[in-house]
Amino acid sequence: MNRNVSLTASLLRAALCLAAALLLGAVVIAVAQKSATAPLTAYAALFKGAFGSALNWSQTLDRTMPILLTGAGVAVALAAGLFNIGAEGQLSVGALASTVVGYSLKGLPAPLLLLVSALAGMLAGAAWAFLPAYLKEKRGAHEVITAILLNYVAQKTTRYLASFPLKDPTSGGVQRTPEVLATFPRLSPQYDVHVGLIIAVAVVVLIAVLLRRTVWGYETRAVGEGAGAAEAAGVPVSRVRIVAMLVSGALCGLAGTLEIFGPTRYRFFPADFYGAGFGFDGLAVALLAGGSPWGVFPSALLFGALGAGAENMDFEAGTPKQIVAVVQALVILAVAARFVARRRRPAAPSPVPEAAQSAASGPTPEDGP
Amino acid sequence: MPHPPAEPPVTAAPAAATADAVRAPAVSLRGITVDFGSVRALDNVDLELKPGSRHAVVGENGAGKSTLMKVLFGLLRPDAGAVLVDGIEQRFSSPQQAIEMGIGMVHQHFELIAPFTVAENVVLGAEPGSALLLDRRGAEAAVAALAKESGLPIDPAARVETLSVAAQQRVEILKALYRRARVVILDEPTAVLAPSEARDLWAATERMARAGSTVVFITHKLDEVMAHAETVTVLRRGKRVLTTAVTDTDPARLAAAMVGGEAPAAAAAAAAPSPQPAAAPAGEAVLRVRGLTVRGRRGEVAVENASFEVRAGEILGLAGVDGSGQVDLIEAVVGLRRASAEILSLGEVDLRSLSVAGRRAAGIGYVPEDRHHRALVLPFTVDENAVLGRHREPEFAGAGGWLRAGALRGFLTEKAQAFDVRGAAPGVPARALSGGNQQKLVMARELSRKPRLLLASQPTRGLDFAASAFVHDALRAERDRGAAVLVQSLDLAEVLALSDRVAVMLAGRLVAVLDAAEATEARVGALMTGAAAA
Numbered sequence A: 001m002n003r004n005v006s007l008t009a010s011l012l013r014a015a016l017c018l019a020a021a022l023l024l025g026a027v028v029i030a031v032a033q034k035s036a037t038a039p040l041t042a043y044a045a046l047f048k049g050a051f052g053s054a055l056n057w058s059q060t061l062d063r064t065m066p067i068l069l070t071g072a073g074v075a076v077a078l079a080a081g082l083f084n085i086g087a088e089g090q091l092s093v094g095a096l097a098s099t100v101v102g103y104s105l106k107g108l109p110a111p112l113l114l115l116v117s118a119l120a121g122m123l124a125g126a127a128w129a130f131l132p133a134y135l136k137e138k139r140g141a142h143e144v145i146t147a148i149l150l151n152y153v154a155q156k157t158t159r160y161l162a163s164f165p166l167k168d169p170t171s172g173g174v175q176r177t178p179e180v181l182a183t184f185p186r187l188s189p190q191y192d193v194h195v196g197l198i199i200a201v202a203v204v205v206l207i208a209v210l211l212r213r214t215v216w217g218y219e220t221r222a223v224g225e226g227a228g229a230a231e232a233a234g235v236p237v238s239r240v241r242i243v244a245m246l247v248s249g250a251l252c253g254l255a256g257t258l259e260i261f262g263p264t265r266y267r268f269f270p271a272d273f274y275g276a277g278f279g280f281d282g283l284a285v286a287l288l289a290g291g292s293p294w295g296v297f298p299s300a301l302l303f304g305a306l307g308a309g310a311e312n313m314d315f316e317a318g319t320p321k322q323i324v325a326v327v328q329a330l331v332i333l334a335v336a337a338r339f340v341a342r343r344r345r346p347a348a349p350s351p352v353p354e355a356a357q358s359a360a361s362g363p364t365p366e367d368g369p
Numbered sequence B: 001m002p003h004p005p006a007e008p009p010v011t012a013a014p015a016a017a018t019a020d021a022v023r024a025p026a027v028s029l030r031g032i033t034v035d036f037g038s039v040r041a042l043d044n045v046d047l048e049l050k051p052g053s054r055h056a057v058v059g060e061n062g063a064g065k066s067t068l069m070k071v072l073f074g075l076l077r078p079d080a081g082a083v084l085v086d087g088i089e090q091r092f093s094s095p096q097q098a099i100e101m102g103i104g105m106v107h108q109h110f111e112l113i114a115p116f117t118v119a120e121n122v123v124l125g126a127e128p129g130s131a132l133l134l135d136r137r138g139a140e141a142a143v144a145a146l147a148k149e150s151g152l153p154i155d156p157a158a159r160v161e162t163l164s165v166a167a168q169q170r171v172e173i174l175k176a177l178y179r180r181a182r183v184v185i186l187d188e189p190t191a192v193l194a195p196s197e198a199r200d201l202w203a204a205t206e207r208m209a210r211a212g213s214t215v216v217f218i219t220h221k222l223d224e225v226m227a228h229a230e231t232v233t234v235l236r237r238g239k240r241v242l243t244t245a246v247t248d249t250d251p252a253r254l255a256a257a258m259v260g261g262e263a264p265a266a267a268a269a270a271a272a273p274s275p276q277p278a279a280a281p282a283g284e285a286v287l288r289v290r291g292l293t294v295r296g297r298r299g300e301v302a303v304e305n306a307s308f309e310v311r312a313g314e315i316l317g318l319a320g321v322d323g324s325g326q327v328d329l330i331e332a333v334v335g336l337r338r339a340s341a342e343i344l345s346l347g348e349v350d351l352r353s354l355s356v357a358g359r360r361a362a363g364i365g366y367v368p369e370d371r372h373h374r375a376l377v378l379p380f381t382v383d384e385n386a387v388l389g390r391h392r393e394p395e396f397a398g399a400g401g402w403l404r405a406g407a408l409r410g411f412l413t414e415k416a417q418a419f420d421v422r423g424a425a426p427g428v429p430a431r432a433l434s435g436g437n438q439q440k441l442v443m444a445r446e447l448s449r450k451p452r453l454l455l456a457s458q459p460t461r462g463l464d465f466a467a468s469a470f471v472h473d474a475l476r477a478e479r480d481r482g483a484a485v486l487v488q489s490l491d492l493a494e495v496l497a498l499s500d501r502v503a504v505m506l507a508g509r510l511v512a513v514l515d516a517a518e519a520t521e522a523r524v525g526a527l528m529t530g531a532a533a534a
Helices: A003-033 A038-051 A054-079 A087-104 A110-139 A143-163 A195-213 A215-232 A237-260 A278-288 A293-317 A322-343 A354-359 B065-072 B095-100 B118-123 B136-150 B165-178 B195-210 B222-228 B251-259 B265-271 B326-334 B356-362 B371-375 B382-386 B405-418 B435-447 B465-481 B492-498 B521-528
Strands: B027-036 B039-049 B054-059 B080-085 B088-090 B103-106 B183-187 B214-218 B231-236 B239-245 B285-295 B301-311 B314-319 B343-346 B364-367 B453-457 B484-488 B501-506 B509-515
Touching (some): A003 A038, A003 A278, A003 A293, A003 A322, A038 A054, A038 A293, A054 A195, A054 A278, A087 A278, A110 A143, A110 A237, A195 A237, A195 A293, A215 A237, A215 B371, A278 A322, B039 B054, B039 B065, B039 B080, B054 B065, B054 B195, B054 B222, B054 B251, B065 B080, B065 B103, B065 B183, B065 B214, B118 B165, B136 B165, B136 B195, B165 B183, B165 B195, B183 B195, B195 B214, B195 B222, B195 B521, B222 B251, B231 B251, B239 B251, B251 B465, B301 B314, B301 B326, B314 B326, B314 B465, B314 B521, B326 B356, B326 B484, B356 B364, B371 B435, B382 B435, B405 B435, B453 B465, B465 B484, B465 B492, B501 B521, B509 B521
Parallel strands (some): B039 B239, B054 B231, B103 B183, B183 B214, B301 B509, B453 B484
Antiparallel strands (some): B027 B080, B285 B301, B285 B343, B501 B509
């Protein structure tokens, strides 16, 4: 198909999904606050909180950064026909691994320390993604099931590690690791948003280009769109799928690293880190983007804005910020409904494997502990 | 499960109506027009179906046959025109309404639930018994009675997954009859049948017509039209060009109507395929297979101890009824299936330890049966599809693993021209091509590496005769170039027309390899159905 046409079409579909979600969300707000005008006030405050000032923009972009990476990660797996629902677990494992490196390697110059830490985060994320991929290819275990289970393992394990063996002895009652020895520089002294944003944007662009223009991307997409034909043509289908999951996990691990090494956010790994929700946001964002890495940009910005604007909506309009989670869930539902509608017309298969449809209604960001 | 006695009264079954009690309604389609986007699939088409007759619908790929049948069965709403049943205009918005008017359809791809029994499949959606409890015995008795009176023998208690394709087709027809279909649409019904099975099917349709039903069938085989229809309608590019009694026409005239103007030689040849033996005698064995055993998806033995060879400069045809293990055998040679063999070699190369990619590099070209799932990545562009399997070659993959988009486009343009792949402009998705052009694209790709061994599975399935003739010519050209060619087809006429030698499979075993001279339709037909021993 003409790629421009399909891009326009998928943007339009995403916009329709968003519009439907906002409309349904408005009904929820109107009912909850018993006021017909409440939705307008709430959305205005939400918008202002997301984009009203440079500071708001900065907060929005700061939240967008990790979602860009997890969204691109999930999109890579989707391209190969896999649904990486383990993004959240990979993110937390990557975050912890990079933190450990970040506070252990004393004496390294800051840029090198950041680089090594990021590599550690990516490696850990990839390793966590390898398990479901390997079990699927060699044992036939469904990657959605194993990845969901591994999310729990990641959650409990990182919490235990940060609470006991790796706990900062000087942090007293606070269950967390020691602080890392370097952080990414801010882009501007007044605002939180840091160099990680540039890294995230560059990585998404890189992924989009690689998927489209390289032999690796060609084989990945071939396996995702027509595994039977790819196999008959001699493409090593299992290996391609495993590599796609490794890349997906690495990007999620990198997202965790950027969170920890931001100048203001954490700088250490808190025991209850899991539940930051950026992994699950990445799933929703990749689905909303229809699996396209380019589509991850607007989708991630949307979710970043919803997250950043929620506080202001609560503060200014008195609308509970949890409503944002409702809107996000409605977006996912709208996307899922679209897949269902498209499945009924066999001529237009969805770009997302079946598993995605069942999983899309699964955990939301609020599912964390 | 024991065969149930026929005593219980078949109260709830709607099919209790006997086959000859109700005459089919007179159905007419008037001025049917269907647009798919900017493409007019059907243009003001009329079709009159007389009760108690058999009506054939023929035409090239994309002529609109299936679209017209979908309108009749309520799967598609026409943009203009009317469907009249007994003179009353109907607006079908779903097949359910068509079924209520007595119209049934048997699709090319069956829609049966494999683990269910025949009776369960037949009554599904119109089950006898209460809402909670299925009257299994009643259902089986009703189906048995219906099978008997309609001349479609079947065991109602058998599970569908254990049945042959021909039997599954009978189940589909019974499903329609059980819903009191008096107008039965059959979409290419003999495409998957052996000759003897096809004869049984035609006998059943004759019986249905005698009992007052109407049978409409789509086919590509003009001899079937002449032998088994009273009336024939020819469609060409969405328009009806001819409706006539078959007694007033002949295959040449029908072929001419299908392609337009005078009947070109290729069309005439395809309408009555004739063997064209190899110009030179076959050379050395290229593919050597001894003791090949392949397990099926569920662990059953799909191919048992097969031994054969394919020589340079010959076409070996592989005949057999559907599901005899042909696909498993070919997939095992390509490397898509795990198999054990004493010998599996291509020239001097032992294939057994090689991957699919390794076997292709050793010189295997492969035209799979399933174009949409095995041959093409449908959402990919034609450029991307044209190099699938060759995309790692330096010609297409530059330094650092970057694909050379320009080289892909150039290769596609060259091949599309050489193979007359219409509509294959760079950037077009493969799914946008018609079946015939998709197949030409696959052939162009597979022949581009000049394979030593070419494996072709059902290479003309669903193609019109111009495209079929093209594919046949290409296969013969490969043979004449000196390649070893293995062609598998469920269409026995195709196997006989192409092959220098014919191998016959029956239930997973290679039962005979015959020279073209011995391979008569009667002999091969008997071997593939087990009616004769080798």
